[in-house]
Amino acid sequence: MTLKRDRNPMPPEVRQALEARGLIGAYEARPPFQRNDYLGWIGRARKPETRQRRLEQMLDELEDGDIYMKMRWKPA
DSSP states (O other): OOOSSOOOOOOHHHHHHHHHTTOHHHHHHSOHHHHHHHHHHHHTOSSHHHHHHHHHHHHHHHHHSSEETTEEOOOO
């Protein structure tokens, strides 16, 4: 599956947070558009506290496994 939007790079601190919580596999299991949206959303935060809050939301949603951007999501 290819993305129609530009691909957002993964910042090192996001990778570190994923690894620290053991969520790399959950992240990689998500569709490419979700991974890209999460990274763009986190990266667009202007304040460090907003960025951290968004990162924590992504991590929590990956841990739950069935939520994407506060909406129910079912893996294919």
